[in-house]
Amino acid sequence: MLDAEIIAVGSELLTPGKLDTNSLFLTEQLNLLGVEVVKKSIVGDHRHRLAEAIRDALRSVSLVILTGGLGPTEDDVTRDAVASATSRPLVFDESIAASIAERFRRFNRVMAEINLRQAYLVEGAEILLNPRGTAPGQWLDHNGASILLLPGPPHELKPLFTEQCLPRLRQRLPPVSIRARMLRVAGMGESDLDALIAPVYTRYTNPSTTILAAAGEIHVHLRARCADEAEADALLDEVESQLAALLAERVYSRNGDSLEEVAGSLLLARNATLAVAESATGGLLAGRVTSVPGSSRYFRGGFLVYTDEMKTALLGVPASLIAEHSAVSEPVAAAMAERAAALTGATYALSVTGYAGPEGEPPGLFFIGVASPAGVEVRRLQLPGDRNRVRAFAAQMALDLLRRKLLAP
Amino acid sequence: MLDAEIIAVGSELLTPGKLDTNSLFLTEQLNLLGVEVVKKSIVGDHRHRLAEAIRDALRSVSLVILTGGLGPTEDDVTRDAVASATSRPLVFDESIAASIAERFRRFNRVMAEINLRQAYLVEGAEILLNPRGTAPGQWLDHNGASILLLPGPPHELKPLFTEQCLPRLRQRLPPVSIRARMLRVAGMGESDLDALIAPVYTRYTNPSTTILAAAGEIHVHLRARCADEAEADALLDEVESQLAALLAERVYSRNGDSLEEVAGSLLLARNATLAVAESATGGLLAGRVTSVPGSSRYFRGGFLVYTDEMKTALLGVPASLIAEHSAVSEPVAAAMAERAAALTGATYALSVTGYAGPEGEPPGLFFIGVASPAGVEVRRLQLPGDRNRVRAFAAQMALDLLRRKLLAP
Numbered sequence: 076m077l078d079a080e081i082i083a084v085g086s087e088l089l090t091p092g093k094l095d096t097n098s099l100f101l102t103e104q105l106n107l108l109g110v111e112v113v114k115k116s117i118v119g120d121h122r123h124r125l126a127e128a129i130r131d132a133l134r135s136v137s138l139v140i141l142t143g144g145l146g147p148t149e150d151d152v153t154r155d156a157v158a159s160a161t162s163r164p165l166v167f168d169e170s171i172a173a174s175i176a177e178r179f180r181r182f183n184r185v186m187a188e189i190n191l192r193q194a195y196l197v198e199g200a201e202i203l204l205n206p207r208g209t210a211p212g213q214w215l216d217h218n219g220a221s222i223l224l225l226p227g228p229p230h231e232l233k234p235l236f237t238e239q240c241l242p243r244l245r246q247r248l249p250p251v252s253i254r255a256r257m258l259r260v261a262g263m264g265e266s267d268l269d270a271l272i273a274p275v276y277t278r279y280t281n282p283s284t285t286i287l288a289a290a291g292e293i294h295v296h297l298r299a300r301c302a303d304e305a306e307a308d309a310l311l312d313e314v315e316s317q318l319a320a321l322l323a324e325r326v327y328s329r330n331g332d333s334l335e336e337v338a339g340s341l342l343l344a345r346n347a348t349l350a351v352a353e354s355a356t357g358g359l360l361a362g363r364v365t366s367v368p369g370s371s372r373y374f375r376g377g378f379l380v381y382t383d384e385m386k387t388a389l390l391g392v393p394a395s396l397i398a399e400h401s402a403v404s405e406p407v408a409a410a411m412a413e414r415a416a417a418l419t420g421a422t423y424a425l426s427v428t429g430y431a432g433p434e435g436e437p438p439g440l441f442f443i444g445v446a447s448p449a450g451v452e453v454r455r456l457q458l459p460g461d462r463n464r465v466r467a468f469a470a471q472m473a474l475d476l477l478r479r480k481l482l483a484p
Numbered sequence: 485m486l487d488a489e490i491i492a493v494g495s496e497l498l499t500p501g502k503l504d505t506n507s508l509f510l511t512e513q514l515n516l517l518g519v520e521v522v523k524k525s526i527v528g529d530h531r532h533r534l535a536e537a538i539r540d541a542l543r544s545v546s547l548v549i550l551t552g553g554l555g556p557t558e559d560d561v562t563r564d565a566v567a568s569a570t571s572r573p574l575v576f577d578e579s580i581a582a583s584i585a586e587r588f589r590r591f592n593r594v595m596a597e598i599n600l601r602q603a604y605l606v607e608g609a610e611i612l613l614n615p616r617g618t619a620p621g622q623w624l625d626h627n628g629a630s631i632l633l634l635p636g637p638p639h640e641l642k643p644l645f646t647e648q649c650l651p652r653l654r655q656r657l658p659p660v661s662i663r664a665r666m667l668r669v670a671g672m673g674e675s676d677l678d679a680l681i682a683p684v685y686t687r688y689t690n691p692s693t694t695i696l697a698a699a700g701e702i703h704v705h706l707r708a709r710c711a712d713e714a715e716a717d718a719l720l721d722e723v724e725s726q727l728a729a730l731l732a733e734r735v736y737s738r739n740g741d742s743l744e745e746v747a748g749s750l751l752l753a754r755n756a757t758l759a760v761a762e763s764a765t766g767g768l769l770a771g772r773v774t775s776v777p778g779s780s781r782y783f784r785g786g787f788l789v790y791t792d793e794m795k796t797a798l799l800g801v802p803a804s805l806i807a808e809h810s811a812v813s814e815p816v817a818a819a820m821a822e823r824a825a826a827l828t829g830a831t832y833a834l835s836v837t838g839y840a841g842p843e844g845e846p847p848g849l850f851f852i853g854v855a856s857p858a859g860v861e862v863r864r865l866q867l868p869g870d871r872n873r874v875r876a877f878a879a880q881m882a883l884d885l886l887r888r889k890l891l892a893p
Contacts, residue, residue, distance in 0.1 A: 088524075089524065114498075114526065114528075118522075127543075128523065135533065266598060269596075270598060273557070285496055351788065357767075357774025358767030362767035375790060377787075378788070419797070433777050457591060459591060459616075461616070
């Protein structure tokens with residue numbers, strides 16, 4: 076089993092507008108080989124700092140992958156830094172120099188002398204040919220670890236890695252299968268979920284379990300690592316089935332589908348249609364429903380009724396009902412859902428009314444309703460967070476209410 | 485001048501689908517103070533590795549910012565790792581415990597015991613209050629360096645950093661004035677914009693200019709760095725005024741306001757109201773309008789008319805008009821806007837109809853309409869990109885159409 080660190084080199088990757096995305100590709104490729112990326116680093120074009128980062132990495136992992144910093148300018152410090160970190164000299168390689176010169180000739184360009192900086196190899200390194208660029212990659216085995224120097228541009232890096240690094244890595248690694256699953260859960264908080272399932276997942280280190288939470292949504296990731304695929308799948312089945320039993324109907328998806336996709340599929344399967352009546356979410360809920368390709372097969376339409384007056388004028392919610400209970404109330408949420416279903420002829424209708432803040436008291440108080448052939452049902456929610464968060468949360472809870480209603484009408 | 489390292493904590497950030505984006509916000513904030521981010525690291529939920537990364541960072545920088553890993557579960561190892569890296573004990577803080585318990589009471593939830601893990605402080609650390617989440621941040625001064633433990637969720641991290649870390653950092657730093665401006669531009673492509681303004685901005689290295697583009701929107705960032713504020717502002721004035729003159733009415737905001745905020749302010753200033761009729765965007769447009777706090781003062785409501793039938797039933801668009809021209813046509817967009825204004829009594833109404841794809845031909849064809857006291861106007865758009873992108877693009881263009889109409893009725 077191999078642990079890897081990826082070091083992205085380039086001062087531009089330390090500015091507020093840039094992210095290192097090469098590491099996503101590399102991580103995916105490495106994971107498939109059973110190699111775990113245990114750390115990623117991003118270092119500027121700074122010889123000394125980069126050498127230090129390489130030394131730090133060599134203390135804890137046996138595969139260090141560097142991307143970028145192989146160009147011809149003074150700013151390209153990766154070769155120098157690896158040489159310094161491993162106390163090896165740089166040696167001029169005639170074959171690289173010849174192929175760089177040839178590349179310039181092919182494009183009818185004059186080669187500035189500085190390009191020959193790219194012809195230096197860290198002593199002992201193998202050349203990784205890079206026909207799509209000028210600077211070749213390098214593979215250095217050093218004190219039991221491997222250090223890979225790869226070009227930064229993705230269109231050079233990706234084929235070079237696939238064609239030349241993967242075969243070398245496969246030769247050195249025991250055959251391993253890594254398989255992953257994800258349970259998507261709605262309608263419970265992170266700590267409650269953890270308290271519920273920790274007794275199961277803490278008994279296993281393989282598969283490993285990671286829990287990620289957003290507003291009204293939790294993803295439980297399982298990852299198994301075995302000698303073969305069947306064994307990994309069996310381990311995943313074992314843990315997933317226990318978690319699924321504990322979480323029951325709170326699991327809305329086991330294949331990566333979003334809540335709006337799941338609700339949409341359930342509507343389609345029942346040959347049912349949907350309408351909405353949104354106040355505080357102002358279109359967010361319908362925006363999610365209609366983000367699904369093909370949603371026109373079940374989404375009919377809806378009403379954005381942001382003011383009391385519009386709730387009456389567009390939906391026909393009685394003004395007296397609003398006057399008596401206020402617009403943020405169970406009876407108004409119920410009437411909104413019922414009227415939306417009646418006016419559109421949809422089988423199901425969702426309603427949302429609430430105080431998103433900063434106006435209205437108490438902020439975060441929402442009522443969500445669902446009208447169905449069986450009648451109308453309303454939930455009261457007190458949601459935490461700022462305006463954006465409570466709006467997103469309320470839309471999420473409304474979709475989940477629909478899903479549950481479709482499962483158990 | 486201070487050098488900083490940002491360490492993002494979380495095993496999910498080492499998977500092929502996730503990037504650490506908090507560091508972009510932090511880098512921007514730090515740069516404005518004259519602090520340079522010289523390294524970023526991403527480490528999994530692994531106590532020992534994280535402690536090692538913190539020790540490595542402390543050897544080369546005097547400001548270490550950790551994001552994430554402050555939650556209640558066994559996976560949340562940041563507190564432990566900082567304690568280990570600095571050889572300080574963790575101490576239980578009664579005041580944090582009380583505020584966590586209070587938070588659960590406020591939301592009427594039972595507090596699982598595990599939540600009290602979040603009440604431990606690294607000895608000597610100051611509490612950074614986090615009213616938007618359960619776990620507080622921590623500020624630790626240690627052997628001449630500062631170590632900041634910040635929550636991972638962006639909606640907690642950003643305000644906490646701005647409100648509590650920035651003032652502390654400012655106190656400790658020599659006054660360097662870095663001043664920034666941003667021109668937000670709608671309605672032109674990135675390469676056209678660059679061709680237009682490059683002759684100006686390439687003449688200056690201070691301020692520096694960065695151009696960032698999204699669907700239908702471009703941000704031109706200017707950043708000047710001087711010994712004092714007045715000098716920086718003067719440099720910015722000089723460049724900004726030239727760019728603004730070239731871009732003219734395509735600049736919709738120079739103070740960071742979003743397009744929906746700008747349109748909302750214009751409506752308020754004219755004592756006008758807005759309604760929408762959305763087909764292909766299905767609520768996205770209204771969702772943006774209502775994301776603005778106080779939008780209830782000008783947004784009346786609207787119609788989501790996803791099917792032809794609903795365009796007729798809810799809005800009263802004549803079925804014959806749809807039959808003759810199709811639902812994605814100039815006359816239907818015009819009728820949608822006019823009917824939305826008439827039914828809601830709003831001063832202005834926006835309409836969107838189009839083919840978001842993958843169904844409908846040609847995908848990306850949209851008509852957006854605006855009804856105003858002066859009549860109705862429709863634009864035809866052929867938008868590039870996938871379903872999500874063309875929907876977002878169309879909503880953006882509709883808001884910009886409203887803005888221009890409000891400026892020059």
